[in-house]
Amino acid sequence: MGKKEAFEKMSEAVQEGDTETLTSAINDVINDTDPLEIIQAGMMPGLKKVGEAFGAGEIFLPEMLMATEAFQEGMKVIEPKLLETGQEVKSAGKVVFGTVITDIHEIGKNIVITLMQTHGFKVNDLGANVSPTTFVNEAEKANADIIAMSSLMTTTMTYQRDVINYLKERGLRDKYIALVGGGPVNAEWAEQIGADGTSDSAVGAVQIAEKLIAQKKGGAS
Ligand code: B12
Numbered sequence: 001m002g003k004k005e006a007f008e009k010m011s012e013a014v015q016e017g018d019t020e021t022l023t024s025a026i027n028d029v030i031n032d033t034d035p036l037e038i039i040q041a042g043m044m045p046g047l048k049k050v051g052e053a054f055g056a057g058e059i060f061l062p063e064m065l066m067a068t069e070a071f072q073e074g075m076k077v078i079e080p081k082l083l084e085t086g087q088e089v090k091s092a093g094k095v096v097f098g099t100v101i102t103d104i105h106e107i108g109k110n111i112v113i114t115l116m117q118t119h120g121f122k123v124n125d126l127g128a129n130v131s132p133t134t135f136v137n138e139a140e141k142a143n144a145d146i147i148a149m150s151s152l153m154t155t156t157m158t159y160q161r162d163v164i165n166y167l168k169e170r171g172l173r174d175k176y177i178a179l180v181g182g183g184p185v186n187a188e189w190a191e192q193i194g195a196d197g198t199s200d201s202a203v204g205a206v207q208i209a210e211k212l213i214a215q216k217k218g219g220a221s
Pocket residue numbers: 044047048050051052054055056061064065068102103104105106107108109111112148149150151152153154155179180181182183184197198199200201202204205
């Protein structure tokens with residue numbers, strides 16, 4: 001099977017929540033395809049269509065859940081390959097990463113975390129539904145460089161601002177690089193709430209993290 005055909009099959013399988021077809025299409029190409037390309041060109045288009053159909057009222061929560069389950073099973077096949085591509089480099093920096101309070105979407109966060117790990121970041125995954133207090137306490141405990149927040153809903157993105165305000169309240173704002181991301185987040189929002197950066201892709205997230213860490217370390221010496 002050609003790559004294009006395999007990617008189309010993956011997208012359809014995600015939409016149908018068909019784990020078996022998805023994992024078999026992934027296995028067909030995994031040995032000679034960039035694992036990130038499989039996620040981006042094969043699996044994510046399927047999830048995007050599911051989101052659109054849900055938004056349009058054409059499908060309901062159970063279908064969205066089935067698509068999620070298939071996606072996550074697919075990730076289990078891809079993740080080891082993705083981690084293999086990472087070189088053992090000295091720690092690029094420490095990150096605490098979570099999805100904001102009342103938001104349980106984790107797929108994007110998990111992809112960004114895996115890619116950060118392949119680039120030498122030490123990431124403490126706080127999971128989903130993370131309160132501002134937990135973000136900041138965990139960052140303090142880990143002596144982190146970066147606090148990274150994911151949010152997938154317009155109704156929860158405001159909690160990213162709460163984390164930043166809470167940092168300010170505790171007099172810790174300048175100690176951390178604050179990164180924000182997730183579906184509704186863009187550069188304008190990041191600037192508005194006083195975050196240090198954002199990206200709409202996992203690759204971009206790693207690049208901005210690397211850039212800001214270099215600036216921070218450069219500035220500190
Ligand atoms: C999968 C999914 C679910 C799954 C989540 C499972 C899980 N464990 O994650 C389930 C089925 C549980 C779910 C539940 C709900 N969902 Co939902 N869901 C989705 C869906 C289809 C895909 C999200 C996703 O994973 N995308 C793929 C990932 C890879 O993309 P991503 O998260 O954006 O991440 C990328 C970038 O943004 C970036 N990134 C992500 N995080 C970060 C962080 C940083 C720091 C940086 C730099 C970058 C970065 O890198 C990632 C990789 O490229 C979206 C539709 C959509 N188009 O987004 C709806 C969607 C987000 N859901 C929606 C809704 C409404 C809900 C529910 C409220 C439904 C309900 N009635 O119960 C609940 C919410 C429950 C809650 N309290 O959170 C709406 C939100 C609308 C809004 N208000 O904004 C959407 C947009 C669907 C729609 N069109 O209506 N959902």
